[in-house]
Every structure is written in C-alpha cells, then in structure tokens.
Amino acid sequence: MPALIENSDALAAAVQQITLSTSDADYIDQLAPVLRDVGRTDRAAQLIQSLTQLSAEREADIERMCSTNHQEFVTSVNQLLRVREGTVELTQEILSLYQEIQASTEDLVEQKKNLVDFRGVRQNIDEATEALNACLDVLRLANQVYDLLAKKKHYAALRALDELQNVHLREVSRYKIADMIEKSVPATQRLIAEAVMTDVNMWLYRIREASQYLGEVAFYHTEMRRTRQKERTEKDEYFGRFKLNSAVELVADENDEFDILNNEETETQVDFSPLLECMHIYETLGRSDYFRAEYAATRRRQKELLIPTTLTLVDEDGADLSSLLESVAGFAIVEKATIRKTDSFRTSVDVDELWDSMCQSTVTLISNALHHVDNDEKLLRIKGRIALFMQTMASWGYSVTSLNSLLLAIFDKYAQFLKKRFSEDFQEIVSTDDYMPMPINSLDEYNKVVNVSWYTPDKDPEELTFPCVLPFSQMYPLCCIDIRNFLNQVYLFSDDYFERSAVIDETLKNSIDELLCEKVCQSLVERLSSQYPGQIVQILTNLEHFETACQELQGLLLQVRRSSISGPIVLAATEQFRAGKKTAEKRIFELVNSKIDDLIETAEYDWMATTSPSDPSNYMQELTRYLSNIMNSVLLGLPTEIKELIYFDALSHAANMILNLPLDPSVKRISPAAVRTLAKDVSFLSSFVDSLKNPILKENLDELIQTVALMQADDQLEFFDVAQRNKKYGMVDRENGAILLEKVTQGAAVVQAPPPATRSDKFDKFATISSRFGINK
Structure with a gap:
C-alpha cells in the first residue's frame, strides 16, 4: 500500500510537471519517463486517473472562478472545452505513443538481452584469444629455443628456455600446453648440453689436428728467442752467463711479444669460446663436475691418440721425431692456456699428470728407436730437437727433468x-x-x-x-x-x-x-x-x-x-x-847395444900375439863410426838429454863388452902385445869420447881404461895394496883385476920363458896374493 501511495504521488508530481511544461518538447521529456514506468508496471490506469483527477481539479477551479466571473467562466469553459478536446486528442496520442513506446521497449529489452548475450560471447572470445595468444607466444619461444640451437647459439637458447620456463609458462600455467612444455624442458636442456658438448668435441678435434702446427710455431718462437739471446751475448758477454728461460733472459726478451695462440704472422688462432660457452652452460645446468670429468676423459683419449705406436729416427729430415715433439708441445700448450683462461676448470695436477704421461711415452718411443741410429750427427740432430722441445716447454712452466735421462742416454x-x-x-x-x-x-x-x-x-x-x-x-x-x-x-x-x-x-x-x-x-x-x-x-x-x-x-x-x-x-x-x-x-838401447854387441863380436884379438898392429882394430873403428853416425843422423832428432842418455848407455855397454873380451873364460893367457893392442883400441875409443866434449860420457870408460892400465902396470902388486889401488885403480873390480893380472902374468911368462926357479917364485907369490882375495887360478 505504501508503494501504491508513493506511485500515486509520483504520478501526480509528474502530471503537475507536464502541465507546467511550456513547450511540446518539455512535455514529451516529462511524459517519457512516466510512460516508461507505465510500460513496466501497468500503471496506465493510474496515469489516466491522475490526469482525470487533474482535469477535475481544474474544472472545479474553473467553476469556482466562473461563479465569480461568468463571462470569464464561459470563456474559460470554452477554453476548457477546447482544452478538453485537446486533452482527449492528447490522451489518444499518449495512448498511441504509449503503444509505440511499449512496442519499442519490448524491442529494446530484446536487444538489451541480445547485447548482454553478445557481450558474454565477446568476453569469452577475448579470453580465448588472449589465452591463444599467450600459448602462441609460449610456442614461439619454444620454437625460438630450437631455432637458436640450430644456429649454434647455445647459451642464448638456454637463456630463452630459462625465460620460457620461469616467466612465460607461469602465465599459461592453467593450460595443458604449459604442462606439456614444462615436461619437455629437461629434454631440451639435454639437447642443448649435447649440442654444446658436440661443439666442444669438434673444437677439441680441431685443436688436436692443429696441435702439431701450434708446436711448430712454439718451436719457431723459441728459435727466435735463441737468436735474440745470441745477439745480446755478442753485444754484451754478461748475457752469456744466463740460459734461455732464465729471469734475465725473460726480462730482456719481454719487449718482443709473441702470442703463440693468436698470431697473424703465423696464422694461428685458438679461440676458447666454445669451451667457455660449454663451461658456462654446464655450470648453469648444475653439471659442472660432469663436464669437467668428461672433458678430462676426452683429453686423455686424445693424448693416447697423439702418441704413435712406433717411431723412426733414421729418416733424413727427422720428420717423425719433429711431428711427435711438436704434437706433444701443442697439446701441452693448449692445456696450460686452458688453465690460464679458466678458473679451476683444469687443475695443475691433471695437466701435470697428462704431461708426465706424454713425456714417459715419448721417452719410451725414442729410447726404443735409438738402437737404429748409427750416426753421431743424427744423434746430435735428435738431441737438438729434444733440447728445443725442452726449452719451449720449460717456458710454459712444465717440468722437463724426466727428459734428462733420455738426453743422458743419447749422450752416452x-x-x-x-x-x-x-x-x-x-x-x-x-x-x-x-x-x-x-x-x-x-x-x-x-x-x-x-x-x-x-x-x-x-x-x-x-x-x-x-x-x-x-x-x-x-x-x-x-x-x-x-x-x-x-x-x-x-x-x-x-x-x-x-x-x-x-x-x-x-x-x-x-x-x-x-x-x-x-x-x-x-x-x-x-x-x-x-x-x-x-x-x-x-x-x-x-x-x-x-x-x-x-x-x-x-x-x-x-x-x-x-x-x-x-x-x-x-x-x-x-x-x-x-x-x-x-x-x-x-x-833404442837394445838396438844400439845389439849393434855394439855385433861389432864387438867381430873383434879378433890374438891374446897370445907377439906383436901389436900400429892401427886400432877394425871393429873399434866400425864401433866409433857407428856411434858417430847414429848420433848425427838417426838420433839427431831426439832431445839432448835422451841423446846423451843413449850415448851414455851405449858407451857403458861397449866398455863392459870390451872388458868382457879378456875376461872370457876361454882366454887363459894374455900376452903383452895383446895388451898393447887392447890398450890402443881403448885409447882410440877414449879419444873418440873426448871428441864428444862431454866429460860425463868419459866416466863410462874409467873402469875399462883403469883395467887396461892395470894390465900394463909394471908393478902389479900395487893393485893388492888398498891405498895404491884406490888411488890408481879405484874403478877396477877386485875380482876382475886379479883374474886379468893372472892372465897377463901367465901370458908374459909364456912369451918371455923365464928360468923355472924365478917363474916358480913369481907364481907362488901371485898364488898367495890371489888366495888372499879368494881368487882361484
């Protein structure tokens, strides 16, 4: 009921507003909302009632006014009638308009309903389109990962995959495609890891193929350093005290920069980008340890492939040895460069282990092939190549002590x-x-x-x-x-x-x-x-x-x-x-003395001769002539002291041999003439020695001269007097002197034939003296 009252009041107010409108436009503007409400709530009757009530009130007002002023009233009635007629017409128009509005309202409601439905469909379409675009973006990024992988942009592919997984997949996480792509991420990561590992393996293969040339370039650089050090030594001998790779040599050579790994002159370029990229990718994937172990295993296999099974050292140009040493050097240089360019990727222990293994294999190969080398010049060339190899590797910080034993074997x-x-x-x-x-x-x-x-x-x-x-x-x-x-x-x-x-x-x-x-x-x-x-x-x-x-x-x-x-x-x-x-x-003594013996053996002394020749014996003349000739010809080139020693020994030997002639047991008696002949020969020999003007040589003849003088002595008993003997015959042997005196005495006795009594007395006296000296007849 209150709602009805409220509606009536609203209609009354609306009707009041309509009546107060000054124009048809305002009238329509005021009427339209009321008609709209009427179409919804079936309030047409109420509107008509309100209008009727308004009309009645107006009529009452008119009557009231007419009662006071009839003419005006009549006029007003006429006007009112006209108004009424207009109202009726207006009512009809309103009803017609209402019907039209009602019809249009129904259309509007239908259209609004359709609009609402269309808006829902469009929202669904927009949401589906947005979802589809998001999925397409995800698929595009997923395809982009494979495109980058195909273009060898492995790290970019990994970054794109990470962005896809951590950003874009979250935006489409409610869709099934997100789950499918999420499940494919590990496989894609494996593809990236395998692809970058393939690139690293290809890089390692190229490095292995280029190792020999890299080692050749390193040897060339060492040769240049040798040349520069030699030139410095020639200019200043101070540098000669320092070897290659010493601190002084390194400081002196630091102005000549030479990058073995990247050098335009030698056309060498070793790019570590594939390795660094692979390291970064495996580190991002959390598989650094796996990659480090796999890389180490690959390098060990390459090291085994680097060392040949056999080696020949007898080729003219030494190509086999040079190839081996250059390959080992290039391999080891790459290892050192890897340590310098990476952080804790390759440890010094691993690299040194590979180096020691290569050195041991190299030493074994060369040692086994050394027995085929049969020329010292080839060995010198082999040693030169090994020394160049050692100097080169020492400059890279490698220990080469294990090669010293090989050099020692080569030197032996x-x-x-x-x-x-x-x-x-x-x-x-x-x-x-x-x-x-x-x-x-x-x-x-x-x-x-x-x-x-x-x-x-x-x-x-x-x-x-x-x-x-x-x-x-x-x-x-x-x-x-x-x-x-x-x-x-x-x-x-x-x-x-x-x-x-x-x-x-x-x-x-x-x-x-x-x-x-x-x-x-x-x-x-x-x-x-x-x-x-x-x-x-x-x-x-x-x-x-x-x-x-x-x-x-x-x-x-x-x-x-x-x-x-x-x-x-x-x-x-x-x-x-x-x-x-x-x-x-x-x-020489033997030969000279042998010749002297031969000459003296030709001596033909008649020990019981009654006369003596006026000239020296032939053998003595030959003897002196031989001694003179040999000293002036054969022995002329000898040093003076040796020559004098030979002369001394020869004269001593000759004197002894001459002295042995009368002492020969076959000689029983010696006549005075034979003694004179012997004395003449000894005198001739003495004169020859005097001509040499060397008093020392004359001493060799003292015994011979004194013995001959004793044999010629008038008083033979002086020999048995110690004082007289030491004075005159000090060089004469007591036993030989006694024997010769006995032979001379007997020879003189036979030649002179003295009376028997006198001879007997002399023989008895000589026998007594001889027995005193222990000499037997």
Whole structure:
C-alpha cells in the first residue's frame, strides 16, 4: 500500500510537471519517463486517473472562478472545452505513443538481452584469444629455443628456455600446453648440453689436428728467442752467463711479444669460446663436475691418440721425431692456456699428470728407436730437437727433468759413436804414418801445424828457412786435430740444454784417455818391435810430444770444465806416454847395444900375439863410426838429454863388452902385445869420447881404461895394496883385476920363458896374493 501511495504521488508530481511544461518538447521529456514506468508496471490506469483527477481539479477551479466571473467562466469553459478536446486528442496520442513506446521497449529489452548475450560471447572470445595468444607466444619461444640451437647459439637458447620456463609458462600455467612444455624442458636442456658438448668435441678435434702446427710455431718462437739471446751475448758477454728461460733472459726478451695462440704472422688462432660457452652452460645446468670429468676423459683419449705406436729416427729430415715433439708441445700448450683462461676448470695436477704421461711415452718411443741410429750427427740432430722441445716447454712452466735421462742416454750413445769414429781415425793415422820428421814447405803451413798442435818451437818463425822439418811425424798434428775436434764435438752436445756438465766432463776425460792410451800410445808401443832404429827414434819423439800434449790437454780440460767439481784433471794417458817413452828408450838401447854387441863380436884379438898392429882394430873403428853416425843422423832428432842418455848407455855397454873380451873364460893367457893392442883400441875409443866434449860420457870408460892400465902396470902388486889401488885403480873390480893380472902374468911368462926357479917364485907369490882375495887360478 505504501508503494501504491508513493506511485500515486509520483504520478501526480509528474502530471503537475507536464502541465507546467511550456513547450511540446518539455512535455514529451516529462511524459517519457512516466510512460516508461507505465510500460513496466501497468500503471496506465493510474496515469489516466491522475490526469482525470487533474482535469477535475481544474474544472472545479474553473467553476469556482466562473461563479465569480461568468463571462470569464464561459470563456474559460470554452477554453476548457477546447482544452478538453485537446486533452482527449492528447490522451489518444499518449495512448498511441504509449503503444509505440511499449512496442519499442519490448524491442529494446530484446536487444538489451541480445547485447548482454553478445557481450558474454565477446568476453569469452577475448579470453580465448588472449589465452591463444599467450600459448602462441609460449610456442614461439619454444620454437625460438630450437631455432637458436640450430644456429649454434647455445647459451642464448638456454637463456630463452630459462625465460620460457620461469616467466612465460607461469602465465599459461592453467593450460595443458604449459604442462606439456614444462615436461619437455629437461629434454631440451639435454639437447642443448649435447649440442654444446658436440661443439666442444669438434673444437677439441680441431685443436688436436692443429696441435702439431701450434708446436711448430712454439718451436719457431723459441728459435727466435735463441737468436735474440745470441745477439745480446755478442753485444754484451754478461748475457752469456744466463740460459734461455732464465729471469734475465725473460726480462730482456719481454719487449718482443709473441702470442703463440693468436698470431697473424703465423696464422694461428685458438679461440676458447666454445669451451667457455660449454663451461658456462654446464655450470648453469648444475653439471659442472660432469663436464669437467668428461672433458678430462676426452683429453686423455686424445693424448693416447697423439702418441704413435712406433717411431723412426733414421729418416733424413727427422720428420717423425719433429711431428711427435711438436704434437706433444701443442697439446701441452693448449692445456696450460686452458688453465690460464679458466678458473679451476683444469687443475695443475691433471695437466701435470697428462704431461708426465706424454713425456714417459715419448721417452719410451725414442729410447726404443735409438738402437737404429748409427750416426753421431743424427744423434746430435735428435738431441737438438729434444733440447728445443725442452726449452719451449720449460717456458710454459712444465717440468722437463724426466727428459734428462733420455738426453743422458743419447749422450752416452753419442760419445760411443764419437769414440768409435775417432778410434778409427786414430788407428788409420797411426797405421799410415811414415814415421819420419814432418816436412814443412812454407810459413803458412808451419803456422797451421803449430796452431793445431801442442808444440812450442825453439826458434821464432822468422828465423826459420823453408823447407824445414819438425821433430815429430805427421801423425802428431793429425792426432792433435782429432783431439780438438773430439773435444769440440763432445761439448757441442751441451750447447743447448744438456745440464749434466759433470757427466760431459767425466765422459770427455775418460774417452780422451781411452783413445790416447789404446789407439795412440798402445799402437805406438806395439810398433817398437821394429828393427829400424830410425822408426823407433821417431816413435820416441812422438811419444815425447804426446806426453807434452797430454799435460797441455789437462790444463785445457780444466779450463773448459763446466761442472762445479774442483781439483786438477789428471789423464792416465800422460803416464802411459811417459811409460811408452821409457819403453822406446829401452828399445833404442837394445838396438844400439845389439849393434855394439855385433861389432864387438867381430873383434879378433890374438891374446897370445907377439906383436901389436900400429892401427886400432877394425871393429873399434866400425864401433866409433857407428856411434858417430847414429848420433848425427838417426838420433839427431831426439832431445839432448835422451841423446846423451843413449850415448851414455851405449858407451857403458861397449866398455863392459870390451872388458868382457879378456875376461872370457876361454882366454887363459894374455900376452903383452895383446895388451898393447887392447890398450890402443881403448885409447882410440877414449879419444873418440873426448871428441864428444862431454866429460860425463868419459866416466863410462874409467873402469875399462883403469883395467887396461892395470894390465900394463909394471908393478902389479900395487893393485893388492888398498891405498895404491884406490888411488890408481879405484874403478877396477877386485875380482876382475886379479883374474886379468893372472892372465897377463901367465901370458908374459909364456912369451918371455923365464928360468923355472924365478917363474916358480913369481907364481907362488901371485898364488898367495890371489888366495888372499879368494881368487882361484
């Protein structure tokens, strides 16, 4: 009911407003809301009632007004009637309008309903479109991951996949496609990991293929550093005390930058981007340990493929060895570069383990192939390549001590080849020598021989006249040249990197000792069996100079010694040559004494001769002539002291042999004429010795001269008087003197034939004296 009252009041107000409208437009504007409400609530009757009520009220007002003013009332009635007519017309129009509005309202409601339905459908379409676009974006990003993967942009693909998983999939998480893509993410990550691993493996393959060239470039760089260090040493000897890779050399060479891994001159470029990208991707995936282990295993397999099963060292250009060392060097350089360019990816332990393994395999291969090498020059080239390899790798911080044993083995073999070659040279020199003083035809030739030989000439070269001869034979300077060459070639082995100085010094000393003792000294001593004094003399002269050469060589070895071992160097060959010289001297003594024996054996003394010849015996003349000739020809080249020693021994031996002639047991008696003949020969020999103007040599004849004088003495009893004997016959042997006096006495007795009584008295007296000295008749 209250609602009805409210509606009536609202209609009344609306009707009031309609009546107060000043224009048809305002009237319609006021009527339209009322008609709209009427169409909804069926309030048309109420509207009509309100309008009727308004009309009645107006009529009442009109009547009231007419009662007071009829004319006006009539007028008003007329007006009212007109109004009424208009109202009726208006009512009809309103009803017609109401019907039209009602019809349009129904259409409007239908349209509104359709609009609401259309808006729901459109919202669904918009939501579906938005969802579809979101899914399409996700699919596009998913496809983009595979596109980036196909373009080798692995890290970009991984970033896109991460963005897809953590951002875009959350926006479409309510859709099934999100679950499908989410399930495919691990597989895609594996694809990215496999793809980047494939790239790394391809990169490792290319690195392995390029390792040899990389090692070749590294060797070239080391050669350049050697050249620069040599040039610095030539300019300043101070740099010669420092080896390659020393701190001083590295500082001096730091201005010459050379990047082995990226160098335009050598066209080398090692890009670590694939490795760094793979490391980053596996780190992002949380699989760094797996990648590190897989990479290490791959490098170990590549290391095994790098080392060949066999190696030849006998090829002319050394290609096999160079290829092996360059490949190992390139492989190891990449490992060091990997450590420097990454952080804790490759540990020093892993790299050093690979390096030690490669070094051991390399040493084994070279050691097994060494026995095929039969030439010291090839060994020197092999050592040179290994030394270059060691210097190169030392500059990269690798330890090369494991290769020292290989160098030592190569050096031992090298020294053996040198000894064999020089042994043959020495043998040929010794066997083909003419054992004659070496002729020199010019000053230039003389200077060359003196420079290569350990020989100090007695005269200045300006004082010499050419042609001339040197005291030694041609073998001596040739051996000196070979000794110097041997020394140079042994030390040539240590020029680059071989640090075993003590081994070189000891090997050199022992080798030279062996060569000189066995191939020179022993060969010369064996040739002393010759029967030619001239050859023996020349051998003695050569031995004398070789002894001097050994002494000089000891000083030279001490001077060039590179080890820190102190103390002098003593060659056993020095004593060997000294002993050989004594053997040669003895052999000369033997030959000279043998000749003296032969000459003295030709002596034909008639010990019971009654007359003596006016000239010395023929054998004595031959003897002195022989001694003179041998000293002035055969022994002329010997040093003065040796010559005097030979003279001294020869004269001593001759004196003894001459003295033995009358002492021979077959000689029973010696006549005074025979004594005079012997005395004449001894005097001739004494005069010959005097002509030599050497008082020491004359002492060899003292016993012989005094014995002959005793045999000629008038008073033989003086010999048995100690004081007289020491004064006149101090050099005479007591027993020999007594025997000769007895022979002379008996010979004189036979020649003179004295009376029996006198002879008997003399014999009895001599027998008494002889028995006193213990001499039997």
